[in-house]
Amino acid sequence: MSKPPSGRKPPAKQTRLLHAGGAVGAEVKTVAPPLQRGSTVLVPDAKALYDTSKPTYGRLGLSMQTALAEGVGELEGSGPARLFSSGLAAITGVLLALLKSGDEVLVTDSVYGPSRRFCDNLLKRYGVTTRYFAPDASADAVMAMTGPSTRLILLESPGSLTFDIQDIPAITQGARAKGILTVIDNTWGVGLLLEPLALGVDVSVQALTKYVGGHSDVFMGSACGDDPKVMGRIDVFLRDMGIGVSPDDAYFLLRGLRTLEVRLARHGQSALQIAQWLQDQPEVRQVLCPALPGAPGHDLWKRDFKGLNGLFGVVLQPGSPEAVEAFIDTLPLFGLGFSWGGFESLAIHCDPQLAYRTQPPAYGGPLVRLHIGLEDPADLIADLRAALDAYGLACQP
Ligand SMILES: Cc1ncc(COP(=O)(O)O)c(C=O)c1O
Known part of the structure; x- marks a missing residue:
């Protein structure tokens, strides 16, 4: 702390502890901004x-x-x-x-x-x-x-x-x-x-x-x-x-903002590759990914959007809720979780949420949502192929 005015006795240790470091101000410049925590803001004068x-x-x-x-x-x-x-x-x-x-x-x-x-x-x-x-x-x-x-x-x-x-x-x-x-x-x-x-x-x-x-x-x-x-x-x-x-x-x-563009581009590239692959799988009825020609909303997406991220939906051929659970449970690289946008791949089944809609969509098969993370897409495709096999097996009479 700063020196007391001359003639005054030095402050007690308790007071010195409270004011120690208070004069630290202008820091060296770093790439990331300094982290300032504060409820009280001290102003220079009345x-x-x-x-x-x-x-x-x-x-x-x-x-x-x-x-x-x-x-x-x-x-x-x-x-x-x-x-x-x-x-x-x-x-x-x-x-x-x-x-x-x-x-x-x-x-x-x-x-x-x-x-x-x-x-x-x-x-x-x-x-x-x-x-x-x-x-x-x-x-x-x-x-x-x-x-x-x-x-x-x-x-x-x-x-x-x-x-x-x-x-x-x-x-x-x-x-x-x-x-x-x-x-x-x-x-x-x-x-x-x-x-x-x-x-x-x-x-x-x-x-x-x-x-x-x-x-x-x-x-x-x-x-x-x-x-x-x-x-x-x-x-x-x-x-x-x-x-x-x-x-x-x-x-x-x-900090996330600094790398957003490159992460998003990679999410989008991998998602497109996987969405295109899914379209050709016999267990898949429809892929709800607006970047795919023919998908719902594709023309508006092409007109208004600049690209794709990692999140899209997959409608499976008709199957029971248990078969959908078998699909979801056979995806070791995909976390089962409601969020998206992180570096990791995630999956959820969606039908329970669609029931709340005023007009629930009728896709003719269960809907699963995938978030494609930053893993190697070939690994994710291998995971999805195994899950589709499990789905097909669970759908057999
Ligand atoms: C489309 C959408 N909007 C808003 C939110 C809410 O974000 P937060 O979890 O930060 O409240 C979510 C979260 O999943 C979302 O998917």
């Missing part, structure tokens, strides 16, 4: 206590959160992102910030399950009505559903189980003409594969937990937009709700 142009408290974030917000803004093609503690918190927070009692929200039927649960339970309790539109509905059909209280349309394209693609520019154009806001869950598009703001979406939300984090070990969500009025409402929500994210988590996501 006037600065009420200067709101600079942070005076740590809750809304310090340098690390600011650096991440800038980076995610670059990803989405916007100003700084607003950060939330998870992807789900970003979706629910944006809806709460932009809706009020008496409003109606139209939501794609393919929306992420917990987002749907939020709409059906919490939003309903606060007087907001939700109606669902078919994930492949035309813009005209979506617009035909709007009414005088429709305030917002929530898109998710592709849906993360059935990979249906929405006509984003046409829907946003129709919505703008009616003064209706559009929000998209852009976790699949990541900002590198899809820039929704350029297609007219008002707010693009992402679970950074997935590809930006990339290592299945951290949660975070983001919301980006260009309209200062809309983003201002989200800022007020964040401030008044006391929502902030930890600098340690922000550090991991900023």
